[in-house]
Amino acid sequence: MDSVAVRLDRVRASLPESVSLVAVSKFHPAQAIKEAYDAGQRVFGESRAKEVADKARQLPADIEWHFIGHLQTNKVRQVVACCNVIQSVDSERLLEAIIAEATKQQRHIDVLLQVHVAEEETKFGFAPQELAEASQRIATATSSADCPVRVVGVMGMASNTDDATRVSDDFKAIRRCFDYLRSGVMSVRPEFAVLSMGMSHDRDAAIAQGSTMVRVGTDIFGEREY
Numbered sequence: 001m002d003s004v005a006v007r008l009d010r011v012r013a014s015l016p017e018s019v020s021l022v023a024v025s026k027f028h029p030a031q032a033i034k035e036a037y038d039a040g041q042r043v044f045g046e047s048r049a050k051e052v053a054d055k056a057r058q059l060p061a062d063i064e065w066h067f068i069g070h071l072q073t074n075k076v077r078q079v080v081a082c083c084n085v086i087q088s089v090d091s092e093r094l095l096e097a098i099i100a101e102a103t104k105q106q107r108h109i110d111v112l113l114q115v116h117v118a119e120e121e122t123k124f125g126f127a128p129q130e131l132a133e134a135s136q137r138i139a140t141a142t143s144s145a146d147c148p149v150r151v152v153g154v155m156g157m158a159s160n161t162d163d164a165t166r167v168s169d170d171f172k173a174i175r176r177c178f179d180y181l182r183s184g185v186m187s188v189r190p191e192f193a194v195l196s197m198g199m200s201h202d203r204d205a206a207i208a209q210g211s212t213m214v215r216v217g218t219d220i221f222g223e224r225e226y
């Protein structure tokens with residue numbers, strides 16, 4: 001297998017300049033993250049509270065940690081303490097818990113709203129209609145000037161299938177949610193600009209549908225052992 005640095009360079013070279021890269025390091029050791037860090041990568045994605053807390057303690061302080069897994073409210077404290085971005089906000093209740101905790105810890109947190117369109121991949125996320133209905137309340141909850149939480153965009157996953165039409169339709173549906181919010185309740189917020197979609201196997205299809213951020217694990221770090 002090629003080194004992490006070589007794989008990282010290959011992934012980077014494949015991305016248009018407008019697309020940013022989250023290196024998904026879940027289940028991989030701190031040493032692998034350090035290799036990517038030494039090759040210039042600063043943004044990493046993790047999906048478990050304890051794992052990201054442990055890694056953040058061991059690794060350089062200028063890493064930007066993105067939480068991308070399902071987040072239970074009893075883990076919010078741990079995640080807010082070490083992460084910069086929470087991409088997997090899938091309920092208003094979770095958003096409220098993040099705002100309360102960020103206020104208490106005096107930490108600035110950016111969040112993405114997770115949209116669920118895929119057939120089976122995950123049961124988490126707002127259904128598009130649900131998100132539309134919640135959008136005004138979400139905007140209001142984060143509108144005060146001293147709110148430590150900014151809603152910066154939308155995250156989603158496509159169905160895990162070889163059916164290319166289905167995958168691209170899923171990305172289109174996520175993109176429509178993003179556009180709906182951006183041209184609606186979020187239109188006065190220039191920071192609402194992130195469309196996080198695309199993983200190792202489907203990032204080209206996601207980019208074709210307007211992704212501005214891909215989350216790539218396997219193509220950088222190799223297969224995960226669960």
Ligand SMILES: *Cc1c(COP(=O)(O)O)cnc(C)c1O
Pocket residue numbers: 024026047068069198199200201215216217218219
């Ligand atoms: C694990 C994970 C990824 C990365 O997946 P790869 O197929 O390894 O690139 C991206 N997004 C989310 C939400 C994940 O859980």
